Amino acid sequence: MHQSAPAPFQVxxxxxxxxxxxxxxxxxxxxxxxxxxxxxLIVVSASGKTTNALERLLEERLLGHESEAVxxxxxxxxxxxxxxxxxxxxxxxxxxxxxVQKTLIDLRLRCFAPLTGNYAADYDRIVGCGELLSNAxxxxxxxxxxxxxxxxxxxxxxxxDSNHRQARIDWGETTKRLTEATEMSGWxxxxxxxxxxAQGNPTTLGxxxxxxxxxxxxxxxxxxxxxxxxxxPGFLSGDPKAFPEVHPIARMSYEEAIELAFYGASVIHPKxxxxxxxxxxxxxxxxxxxxxxxxxxxxAQPGIEPACVCLIxxxxxxxxxxxxxxxxxxxxxxxxxxxxxFHRHGIKVNLSQLSAAHASFCFASDPRIEPVLFDELQADxxxxxxxxxxxxxxxxxxxxxxxxxxxxxxVVIEQRSPVHFRVLLEETQK
Ligand code: ASP
Numbered sequence: 001m002h003q004s005a006p007a008p009f010q011v012x013x014x015x016x017x018x019x020x021x022x023x024x025x026x027x028x029x030x031x032x033x034x035x036x037x038x039x040x041l042i043v044v045s046a047s048g049k050t051t052n053a054l055e056r057l058l059e060e061r062l063l064g065h066e067s068e069a070v071x072x073x074x075x076x077x078x079x080x081x082x083x084x085x086x087x088x089x090x091x092x093x094x095x096x097x098x099x100v101q102k103t104l105i106d107l108r109l110r111c112f113a114p115l116t117g118n119y120a121a122d123y124d125r126i127v128g129c130g131e132l133l134s135n136a137x138x139x140x141x142x143x144x145x146x147x148x149x150x151x152x153x154x155x156x157x158x159x160x161d162s163n164h165r166q167a168r169i170d171w172g173e174t175t176k177r178l179t180e181a182t183e184m185s186g187w188x189x190x191x192x193x194x195x196x197x198a199q200g201n202p203t204t205l206g207x208x209x210x211x212x213x214x215x216x217x218x219x220x221x222x223x224x225x226x227x228x229x230x231x232x233p234g235f236l237s238g239d240p241k242a243f244p245e246v247h248p249i250a251r252m253s254y255e256e257a258i259e260l261a262f263y264g265a266s267v268i269h270p271k272x273x274x275x276x277x278x279x280x281x282x283x284x285x286x287x288x289x290x291x292x293x294x295x296x297x298x299x300a301q302p303g304i305e306p307a308c309v310c311l312i313x314x315x316x317x318x319x320x321x322x323x324x325x326x327x328x329x330x331x332x333x334x335x336x337x338x339x340x341x342f343h344r345h346g347i348k349v350n351l352s353q354l355s356a357a358h359a360s361f362c363f364a365s366d367p368r369i370e371p372v373l374f375d376e377l378q379a380d381x382x383x384x385x386x387x388x389x390x391x392x393x394x395x396x397x398x399x400x401x402x403x404x405x406x407x408x409x410x411v412v413i414e415q416r417s418p419v420h421f422r423v424l425l426e427e428t429q430k
Pocket of ligand 1: 015016045046052192193207208209210211
Protein backbone atom coordinates (compact mmCIF):
# COMPACT_ATOMS: atom_id res chain seq x y z
CA MET A 1 0.00 0.00 0.00
CA HIS A 2 1.23 3.49 -0.84
CA GLN A 3 1.68 5.93 1.99
CA SER A 4 -0.20 9.13 1.16
CA ALA A 5 1.82 12.38 1.10
CA PRO A 6 1.54 14.39 4.33
CA ALA A 7 -1.01 17.20 4.26
CA PRO A 8 0.54 20.58 3.46
CA PHE A 9 1.27 22.99 6.30
CA GLN A 10 -0.98 25.84 7.24
CA VAL A 11 1.13 28.75 8.44
CA UNK A 12 -0.18 31.23 11.01
CA UNK A 13 1.57 34.31 12.23
CA UNK A 14 0.68 36.07 15.45
CA UNK A 15 2.04 39.55 16.16
CA UNK A 16 2.74 41.23 19.48
CA UNK A 17 -0.77 42.63 19.93
CA UNK A 18 -2.37 39.18 19.75
CA UNK A 19 -0.40 37.81 22.72
CA UNK A 20 0.00 40.84 24.92
CA UNK A 21 -1.93 39.32 27.83
CA UNK A 22 -3.41 36.06 29.06
CA UNK A 23 -6.75 36.74 27.34
CA UNK A 24 -4.89 37.15 24.07
CA UNK A 25 -2.96 33.95 24.57
CA UNK A 26 -6.15 31.97 25.25
CA UNK A 27 -7.72 33.54 22.17
CA UNK A 28 -4.78 32.31 20.08
CA UNK A 29 -5.34 28.78 21.41
CA UNK A 30 -9.06 28.95 20.52
CA UNK A 31 -8.33 30.33 17.06
CA UNK A 32 -5.85 27.58 16.26
CA UNK A 33 -8.34 24.92 17.41
CA UNK A 34 -10.81 26.15 14.77
CA UNK A 35 -8.43 25.16 12.03
CA UNK A 36 -7.78 21.72 13.44
CA UNK A 37 -5.25 20.96 10.75
CA UNK A 38 -2.77 18.18 11.38
CA UNK A 39 0.24 20.25 10.30
CA UNK A 40 0.47 23.82 11.47
CA LEU A 41 3.43 26.14 11.64
CA ILE A 42 2.78 28.90 14.13
CA VAL A 43 5.13 31.88 13.84
CA VAL A 44 5.07 34.15 16.85
CA SER A 45 6.48 37.61 17.35
CA ALA A 46 7.50 39.16 20.69
CA SER A 47 4.53 39.95 22.90
CA GLY A 48 3.10 43.46 23.23
CA LYS A 49 5.81 46.11 23.10
CA THR A 50 8.61 43.79 24.27
CA THR A 51 10.86 44.54 21.28
CA ASN A 52 10.77 48.26 22.07
CA ALA A 53 11.49 47.46 25.73
CA LEU A 54 14.54 45.39 24.75
CA GLU A 55 15.79 48.19 22.51
CA ARG A 56 15.52 50.42 25.58
CA LEU A 57 17.38 47.86 27.69
CA LEU A 58 20.24 47.90 25.20
CA GLU A 59 20.30 51.73 25.13
CA GLU A 60 20.50 51.83 28.94
CA ARG A 61 23.33 49.33 28.93
CA LEU A 62 25.21 51.32 26.31
CA LEU A 63 24.89 54.39 28.52
CA GLY A 64 26.18 52.39 31.48
CA HIS A 65 22.80 52.65 33.26
CA GLU A 66 22.78 49.07 34.52
CA SER A 67 20.06 49.56 37.14
CA GLU A 68 17.71 51.13 34.56
CA ALA A 69 18.41 48.18 32.26
CA VAL A 70 17.59 45.78 35.10
CA UNK A 71 14.32 47.64 35.72
CA UNK A 72 13.33 47.15 32.07
CA UNK A 73 14.21 43.46 32.37
CA UNK A 74 12.25 43.00 35.61
CA UNK A 75 9.14 44.53 34.13
CA UNK A 76 9.34 42.34 31.02
CA UNK A 77 10.02 39.19 33.05
CA UNK A 78 7.12 39.92 35.38
CA UNK A 79 4.60 40.43 32.56
CA UNK A 80 5.53 37.12 30.93
CA UNK A 81 5.55 35.20 34.20
CA UNK A 82 2.15 36.55 35.09
CA UNK A 83 0.79 35.46 31.72
CA UNK A 84 2.27 32.03 32.33
CA UNK A 85 0.58 31.76 35.74
CA UNK A 86 -2.76 32.98 34.43
CA UNK A 87 -2.69 30.49 31.56
CA UNK A 88 -1.60 27.49 33.58
CA UNK A 89 -4.20 24.72 33.47
CA UNK A 90 -5.03 23.67 37.05
CA UNK A 91 -3.82 20.13 36.40
CA UNK A 92 -1.39 20.87 33.58
CA UNK A 93 1.43 18.35 33.49
CA UNK A 94 4.02 20.94 32.38
CA UNK A 95 3.55 24.34 33.89
CA UNK A 96 3.54 27.30 31.48
CA UNK A 97 4.97 29.55 34.17
CA UNK A 98 7.79 27.03 34.74
CA UNK A 99 8.66 27.09 31.03
CA VAL A 100 8.80 30.89 31.14
CA GLN A 101 10.92 30.82 34.29
CA LYS A 102 13.44 28.44 32.69
CA THR A 103 13.66 30.58 29.55
CA LEU A 104 14.16 33.73 31.60
CA ILE A 105 17.24 32.27 33.27
CA ASP A 106 18.90 31.75 29.90
CA LEU A 107 17.76 35.07 28.45
CA ARG A 108 18.98 37.09 31.40
CA LEU A 109 22.49 35.84 30.68
CA ARG A 110 22.13 36.86 27.04
CA CYS A 111 20.79 40.31 27.86
CA PHE A 112 23.41 41.11 30.49
CA ALA A 113 26.48 39.51 28.91
CA PRO A 114 29.29 42.04 28.31
CA LEU A 115 28.61 44.22 25.26
CA THR A 116 30.93 43.49 22.36
CA GLY A 117 31.25 47.02 20.97
CA ASN A 118 29.53 45.89 17.77
CA TYR A 119 26.17 47.66 18.16
CA ALA A 120 24.31 45.67 15.51
CA ALA A 121 25.53 42.30 16.84
CA ASP A 122 24.65 43.28 20.44
CA TYR A 123 21.26 44.47 19.18
CA ASP A 124 20.48 41.11 17.58
CA ARG A 125 21.59 39.13 20.65
CA ILE A 126 19.50 41.22 23.05
CA VAL A 127 16.49 42.36 21.04
CA GLY A 128 15.81 38.88 19.62
CA CYS A 129 15.18 37.64 23.18
CA GLY A 130 11.59 38.94 22.95
CA GLU A 131 10.75 36.24 20.42
CA LEU A 132 12.54 33.52 22.43
CA LEU A 133 10.46 34.41 25.46
CA SER A 134 7.05 34.74 23.79
CA ASN A 135 7.55 31.53 21.83
CA ALA A 136 8.50 29.56 24.94
CA UNK A 137 5.30 30.87 26.53
CA UNK A 138 3.06 30.15 23.53
CA UNK A 139 4.51 26.66 22.92
CA UNK A 140 4.11 25.68 26.59
CA UNK A 141 0.54 26.97 26.61
CA UNK A 142 -0.45 25.19 23.39
CA UNK A 143 1.18 21.99 24.66
CA UNK A 144 -1.32 22.03 27.51
CA UNK A 145 -4.18 22.05 25.03
CA UNK A 146 -2.79 19.80 22.26
CA UNK A 147 -0.57 16.76 21.87
CA UNK A 148 2.38 17.07 19.43
CA UNK A 149 3.32 20.69 19.92
CA UNK A 150 7.04 21.37 19.35
CA UNK A 151 8.99 24.56 19.80
CA UNK A 152 11.53 24.98 17.01
CA UNK A 153 14.96 26.42 17.76
CA UNK A 154 15.09 29.40 15.40
CA UNK A 155 18.85 29.71 15.87
CA UNK A 156 19.34 26.13 14.69
CA UNK A 157 16.77 26.26 11.87
CA UNK A 158 16.74 29.76 10.44
CA UNK A 159 20.15 30.31 8.83
CA UNK A 160 21.01 33.83 7.67
CA ASP A 161 24.08 35.78 6.62
CA SER A 162 25.86 37.98 9.18
CA ASN A 163 24.26 41.26 8.10
CA HIS A 164 23.06 42.15 11.59
CA ARG A 165 19.66 43.86 11.97
CA GLN A 166 18.81 43.24 8.28
CA ALA A 167 19.98 39.67 7.87
CA ARG A 168 19.35 37.88 4.58
CA ILE A 169 17.98 34.35 4.67
CA ASP A 170 20.14 31.46 3.48
CA TRP A 171 17.31 29.81 1.56
CA GLY A 172 19.04 26.52 0.75
CA GLU A 173 20.29 25.76 4.25
CA THR A 174 17.12 26.96 5.99
CA THR A 175 14.87 24.91 3.69
CA LYS A 176 16.90 21.81 4.48
CA ARG A 177 16.88 22.40 8.22
CA LEU A 178 13.24 23.45 8.45
CA THR A 179 12.04 20.50 6.38
CA GLU A 180 14.01 18.08 8.55
CA ALA A 181 12.77 19.67 11.76
CA THR A 182 9.10 19.49 10.73
CA GLU A 183 8.92 16.01 9.21
CA MET A 184 6.34 14.66 11.64
CA SER A 185 2.70 15.68 11.86
CA GLY A 186 1.95 18.15 14.58
CA TRP A 187 2.01 21.81 15.47
CA UNK A 188 5.32 23.60 15.29
CA UNK A 189 5.97 26.92 16.97
CA UNK A 190 8.69 29.01 15.31
CA UNK A 191 10.00 32.33 16.64
CA UNK A 192 9.66 35.03 13.97
CA UNK A 193 12.20 37.78 13.25
CA UNK A 194 15.30 35.90 14.41
CA UNK A 195 17.87 33.50 13.01
CA UNK A 196 21.59 32.82 13.29
CA UNK A 197 24.53 33.08 10.92
CA ALA A 198 26.84 30.19 9.99
CA GLN A 199 28.89 30.78 13.17
CA GLY A 200 25.74 30.60 15.31
CA ASN A 201 25.64 34.34 16.08
CA PRO A 202 22.07 35.62 16.58
CA THR A 203 20.70 37.81 13.78
CA THR A 204 17.41 39.59 13.10
CA LEU A 205 15.54 40.20 9.85
CA GLY A 206 14.61 43.85 10.51
CA UNK A 207 11.78 45.34 12.59
CA UNK A 208 8.41 43.71 12.00
CA UNK A 209 10.30 40.83 10.39
CA UNK A 210 8.08 38.02 11.73
CA UNK A 211 5.73 38.38 8.74
CA UNK A 212 8.74 37.68 6.57
CA UNK A 213 9.67 34.60 8.64
CA UNK A 214 6.13 33.24 8.20
CA UNK A 215 6.01 33.80 4.47
CA UNK A 216 9.56 32.52 3.89
CA UNK A 217 8.80 29.37 5.92
CA UNK A 218 5.57 28.85 3.93
CA UNK A 219 7.57 29.06 0.72
CA UNK A 220 10.17 26.59 1.98
CA UNK A 221 7.58 24.08 3.21
CA UNK A 222 5.24 24.43 0.20
CA UNK A 223 2.45 25.43 2.58
CA UNK A 224 -1.21 25.53 1.68
CA UNK A 225 -1.71 29.12 2.94
CA UNK A 226 -0.39 31.78 5.30
CA UNK A 227 -2.64 33.71 7.67
CA UNK A 228 -1.36 36.81 9.43
CA UNK A 229 -3.50 37.64 12.46
CA UNK A 230 -3.76 41.35 13.22
CA UNK A 231 -5.82 43.66 15.41
CA UNK A 232 -7.34 45.22 12.27
CA PRO A 233 -9.85 43.42 10.01
CA GLY A 234 -7.41 42.92 7.14
CA PHE A 235 -5.86 45.37 4.69
CA LEU A 236 -7.70 48.68 4.85
CA SER A 237 -7.49 51.49 2.30
CA GLY A 238 -5.55 53.49 4.91
CA ASP A 239 -4.53 53.54 8.55
CA PRO A 240 -7.72 54.39 10.50
CA LYS A 241 -5.57 56.33 13.02
CA ALA A 242 -4.31 58.61 10.24
CA PHE A 243 -7.29 58.98 7.89
CA PRO A 244 -10.94 59.81 8.60
CA GLU A 245 -12.50 57.38 6.10
CA VAL A 246 -11.04 53.99 5.27
CA HIS A 247 -12.53 50.89 3.64
CA PRO A 248 -11.75 47.21 4.02
CA ILE A 249 -10.13 45.54 1.02
CA ALA A 250 -11.44 42.04 0.32
CA ARG A 251 -8.76 40.95 -2.15
CA MET A 252 -5.68 42.25 -3.84
CA SER A 253 -2.94 40.88 -6.06
CA TYR A 254 0.54 40.08 -4.77
CA GLU A 255 1.88 43.01 -6.86
CA GLU A 256 -0.53 45.53 -5.31
CA ALA A 257 0.36 44.30 -1.81
CA ILE A 258 4.08 44.59 -2.56
CA GLU A 259 3.60 48.17 -3.80
CA LEU A 260 1.54 49.19 -0.78
CA ALA A 261 3.95 47.64 1.70
CA PHE A 262 6.92 49.21 -0.11
CA TYR A 263 5.35 52.66 0.20
CA GLY A 264 4.82 52.18 3.92
CA ALA A 265 1.47 50.42 4.51
CA SER A 266 2.36 48.96 7.87
CA VAL A 267 -0.12 46.09 7.87
CA ILE A 268 2.45 43.81 6.27
CA HIS A 269 6.25 43.68 6.07
CA PRO A 270 7.48 44.74 2.60
CA LYS A 271 9.49 41.56 2.11
CA UNK A 272 6.70 39.22 3.19
CA UNK A 273 4.80 39.03 -0.08
CA UNK A 274 7.59 37.94 -2.45
CA UNK A 275 8.02 34.37 -1.11
CA UNK A 276 4.29 33.58 -1.19
CA UNK A 277 4.01 35.19 -4.62
CA UNK A 278 6.80 33.01 -5.94
CA UNK A 279 5.13 29.88 -4.60
CA UNK A 280 1.56 30.99 -5.50
CA UNK A 281 0.45 30.56 -1.87
CA UNK A 282 -2.54 32.68 -0.80
CA UNK A 283 -1.85 35.04 2.08
CA UNK A 284 -4.74 36.04 4.33
CA UNK A 285 -4.78 38.96 6.70
CA UNK A 286 -7.41 38.51 9.36
CA UNK A 287 -8.43 40.00 12.67
CA UNK A 288 -7.86 37.95 15.80
CA UNK A 289 -10.57 40.06 17.42
CA UNK A 290 -13.18 39.29 14.73
CA UNK A 291 -12.08 35.99 13.22
CA UNK A 292 -15.48 35.50 11.54
CA UNK A 293 -14.72 38.58 9.37
CA UNK A 294 -13.29 37.40 6.01
CA UNK A 295 -10.32 39.80 6.12
CA UNK A 296 -8.16 40.27 3.02
CA UNK A 297 -6.94 37.62 0.62
CA UNK A 298 -3.73 38.36 -1.30
CA UNK A 299 -3.33 36.13 -4.35
CA ALA A 300 -2.40 36.01 -8.04
CA GLN A 301 -5.51 37.63 -9.53
CA PRO A 302 -4.79 41.18 -10.69
CA GLY A 303 -6.21 44.32 -9.10
CA ILE A 304 -7.75 45.43 -5.82
CA GLU A 305 -11.34 44.60 -4.84
CA PRO A 306 -13.22 46.79 -4.31
CA ALA A 307 -11.23 49.29 -6.41
CA CYS A 308 -10.30 52.25 -4.20
CA VAL A 309 -7.69 54.90 -3.47
CA CYS A 310 -5.21 53.70 -0.83
CA LEU A 311 -3.60 56.26 1.45
CA ILE A 312 -0.35 55.84 3.37
CA UNK A 313 1.24 58.15 5.91
CA UNK A 314 4.87 57.90 7.01
CA UNK A 315 5.59 60.36 9.82
CA UNK A 316 8.97 61.43 11.31
CA UNK A 317 10.75 61.93 8.03
CA UNK A 318 14.02 63.78 7.52
CA UNK A 319 14.99 65.57 4.33
CA UNK A 320 18.56 66.32 3.29
CA UNK A 321 19.31 68.60 0.38
CA UNK A 322 22.82 68.20 -1.03
CA UNK A 323 24.65 70.43 -3.47
CA UNK A 324 28.14 70.13 -4.89
CA UNK A 325 30.86 72.46 -3.62
CA UNK A 326 32.29 73.06 -7.08
CA UNK A 327 28.90 74.41 -8.27
CA UNK A 328 28.60 71.65 -10.85
CA UNK A 329 25.46 69.61 -11.47
CA UNK A 330 24.76 66.70 -9.19
CA UNK A 331 25.78 63.90 -11.55
CA UNK A 332 25.91 60.12 -11.54
CA UNK A 333 29.25 59.86 -9.73
CA UNK A 334 27.91 62.05 -6.92
CA UNK A 335 24.78 59.93 -6.68
CA UNK A 336 26.81 56.75 -6.43
CA UNK A 337 28.73 58.20 -3.48
CA UNK A 338 25.56 59.45 -1.79
CA UNK A 339 23.70 56.16 -2.14
CA UNK A 340 26.76 54.20 -0.94
CA UNK A 341 26.75 56.36 2.15
CA PHE A 342 23.02 55.73 2.79
CA HIS A 343 23.52 52.03 2.21
CA ARG A 344 26.45 51.85 4.65
CA HIS A 345 24.26 53.33 7.37
CA GLY A 346 21.22 51.16 6.57
CA ILE A 347 19.13 54.15 5.49
CA LYS A 348 16.24 53.45 3.12
CA VAL A 349 15.51 56.45 0.90
CA ASN A 350 11.74 56.92 0.76
CA LEU A 351 11.69 59.72 -1.81
CA SER A 352 14.32 61.50 -3.86
CA GLN A 353 14.28 64.51 -6.14
CA LEU A 354 16.98 65.80 -8.47
CA SER A 355 17.37 69.28 -9.87
CA ALA A 356 20.31 70.84 -11.67
CA ALA A 357 21.97 72.10 -8.52
CA HIS A 358 20.59 69.91 -5.72
CA ALA A 359 19.69 66.36 -4.84
CA SER A 360 17.14 65.85 -2.06
CA PHE A 361 16.54 62.63 -0.14
CA CYS A 362 13.80 61.81 2.33
CA PHE A 363 14.10 58.98 4.87
CA ALA A 364 12.82 57.98 8.30
CA SER A 365 14.57 60.13 10.92
CA ASP A 366 17.14 58.30 13.01
CA PRO A 367 18.86 60.49 15.61
CA ARG A 368 21.42 57.75 16.32
CA ILE A 369 22.68 57.59 12.73
CA GLU A 370 22.09 61.09 11.40
CA PRO A 371 25.08 62.90 13.02
CA VAL A 372 27.56 60.39 11.54
CA LEU A 373 25.76 60.25 8.20
CA PHE A 374 25.68 64.02 7.89
CA ASP A 375 29.39 64.31 8.78
CA GLU A 376 30.22 61.87 6.00
CA LEU A 377 28.03 63.61 3.42
CA GLN A 378 29.38 67.02 4.40
CA ALA A 379 32.87 65.90 3.53
CA ASP A 380 31.79 66.16 -0.13
CA UNK A 381 28.61 68.24 -0.27
CA UNK A 382 26.89 71.26 1.19
CA UNK A 383 24.03 69.91 3.24
CA UNK A 384 20.74 71.32 4.46
CA UNK A 385 18.58 69.26 6.79
CA UNK A 386 14.93 69.38 7.89
CA UNK A 387 13.10 66.95 10.10
CA UNK A 388 9.59 66.48 11.49
CA UNK A 389 8.12 66.03 8.00
CA UNK A 390 5.43 63.57 6.88
CA UNK A 391 5.35 61.66 3.65
CA UNK A 392 1.94 60.81 2.21
CA UNK A 393 1.24 58.46 -0.69
CA UNK A 394 -2.07 58.10 -2.54
CA UNK A 395 -1.99 54.89 -4.54
CA UNK A 396 -4.46 54.77 -7.48
CA UNK A 397 -5.07 58.46 -6.71
CA UNK A 398 -7.88 60.71 -7.84
CA UNK A 399 -8.50 64.48 -7.66
CA UNK A 400 -10.19 64.28 -4.25
CA UNK A 401 -7.30 62.36 -2.74
CA UNK A 402 -4.74 64.81 -4.13
CA UNK A 403 -6.71 67.79 -2.83
CA UNK A 404 -7.13 66.20 0.56
CA UNK A 405 -3.43 65.39 0.97
CA UNK A 406 -2.32 68.87 -0.13
CA UNK A 407 -4.67 70.36 2.46
CA UNK A 408 -2.81 68.66 5.32
CA UNK A 409 0.13 71.06 5.43
CA UNK A 410 2.76 72.95 3.57
CA VAL A 411 4.03 70.99 0.57
CA VAL A 412 7.81 70.53 0.51
CA ILE A 413 8.03 68.06 -2.40
CA GLU A 414 5.25 66.71 -4.64
CA GLN A 415 5.60 63.86 -7.14
CA ARG A 416 3.09 62.16 -9.37
CA SER A 417 2.88 59.17 -11.71
CA PRO A 418 -0.32 57.70 -13.20
CA VAL A 419 -0.60 55.41 -10.16
CA HIS A 420 1.21 57.18 -7.30
CA PHE A 421 0.76 60.64 -5.88
CA ARG A 422 3.27 61.53 -3.16
CA VAL A 423 3.68 64.65 -1.05
CA LEU A 424 6.24 65.44 1.58
CA LEU A 425 4.65 67.90 3.97
CA GLU A 426 5.28 70.01 6.94
CA GLU A 427 1.98 69.17 8.53
CA THR A 428 -0.28 71.84 9.92
CA GLN A 429 -0.64 71.24 13.66
CA LYS A 430 -4.18 70.01 14.41
N1 ASP B 1 9.16 41.71 17.41
C1 ASP B 1 9.74 42.30 16.22
C2 ASP B 1 9.31 43.76 16.12
O1 ASP B 1 8.54 44.22 16.94
C3 ASP B 1 9.39 41.56 14.98
C4 ASP B 1 7.94 41.51 14.65
O2 ASP B 1 7.10 41.85 15.47
O3 ASP B 1 7.60 41.16 13.54
O4 ASP B 1 9.75 44.43 15.22
